[in-house]
Amino acid sequence: MNVHGMHRNACAPDGAPVPRGEAPSSAVGAARRLPSGGLLSAVGWALRPAPGRGPVGRVGQTVAMSPEPRPTTLTARAVVFDMDGTLVDSTALVERIWTDWCGPLGLDPGEVLAFAHGRQTADTVRRFQPDLDEEAVLRHVDALLSVEGSAPDGVVEIPGAAAFVAALPAAQVALVTSAPGGIAHSRTAVAGVALPAVVLASEDVAVGKPAPDGYLRAAELLGVDPGDVVVFEDAEAGLWAARASGAQVVVVGDHDGPAAEGLPRIADYRGAGVAVADDGLLTLTL
Ligand SMILES: [Mg+2]
Numbered sequence: 001m002n003v004h005g006m007h008r009n010a011c012a013p014d015g016a017p018v019p020r021g022e023a024p025s026s027a028v029g030a031a032r033r034l035p036s037g038g039l040l041s042a043v044g045w046a047l048r049p050a051p052g053r054g055p056v057g058r059v060g061q062t063v064a065m066s067p068e069p070r071p072t073t074l075t076a077r078a079v080v081f082d083m084d085g086t087l088v089d090s091t092a093l094v095e096r097i098w099t100d101w102c103g104p105l106g107l108d109p110g111e112v113l114a115f116a117h118g119r120q121t122a123d124t125v126r127r128f129q130p131d132l133d134e135e136a137v138l139r140h141v142d143a144l145l146s147v148e149g150s151a152p153d154g155v156v157e158i159p160g161a162a163a164f165v166a167a168l169p170a171a172q173v174a175l176v177t178s179a180p181g182g183i184a185h186s187r188t189a190v191a192g193v194a195l196p197a198v199v200l201a202s203e204d205v206a207v208g209k210p211a212p213d214g215y216l217r218a219a220e221l222l223g224v225d226p227g228d229v230v231v232f233e234d235a236e237a238g239l240w241a242a243r244a245s246g247a248q249v250v251v252v253g254d255h256d257g258p259a260a261e262g263l264p265r266i267a268d269y270r271g272a273g274v275a276v277a278d279d280g281l282l283t284l285t286l
Helices: 042-047 091-105 109-116 121-128 134-150 161-167 181-191 213-222 236-245
Strands: 031-034 073-076 078-081 173-176 198-200 229-233 248-252 273-277 282-285
Touching: 073 229, 073 248, 078 213, 078 282, 091 109, 091 134, 109 121, 121 134, 134 181, 161 273, 173 213, 198 213, 213 229, 213 236, 229 236, 236 248
Parallel strands: 031 273, 078 173, 078 229, 173 198, 229 248
Antiparallel strands: 073 282, 273 282
């Protein structure tokens, strides 16, 4: 394994939206079990032309394109989620904690928050307090985490996330977060999103995002090839990590940066669905 891995698979897998045919729409977060290789097998379904959709007319006739957004269909053996900004929105909580930390140190909260998003707490402390030794860094981390432990309010579900996670087969789902395990448990609990069985928190991964280690380890624990994983991510560091792992990547939210370039995007999980074939192949409709 390339520990830092930033050069591996630097070009993201082709995550361009695939036109969908006239497939029946899934209920929000609902799983439909399909016969493997049947008429609704993922590839054939995804690539079938859409009757009645798109420009149709006589030669020379101008027909307006349909304004209807085209859903993205992805097939995978497993799904791996980031947590903050991807399954739960902890913005209000995180901003409060980091802003309070910045005050006595004379730091610009905006600058610190821009760096902190998607990264491990210790990495952010080191970045803005470079003269601290490791013992002092850990004291700061403990203090920051204890603030959240005593007042975890302000975390909400990304709309539709709980239903979408619940619709996925439990053995094919993982969470990879830069937060410690205790924080992952408390934030998902407050937001009402179930934690999957496989959770890789900051203490479980030696090198955090943007390195791909967490996503590679998640694929290993799920027993799938990283290329057979769909990762949902929201932040630059996490998107680089997911891309470098070789996974298909979906951007959640409105992050705009180089790592998000060319990737499919969802605002949230409302309207997302999953179909599960007998052989475990997942077809995600986003
Ligand atoms: Mg995130």
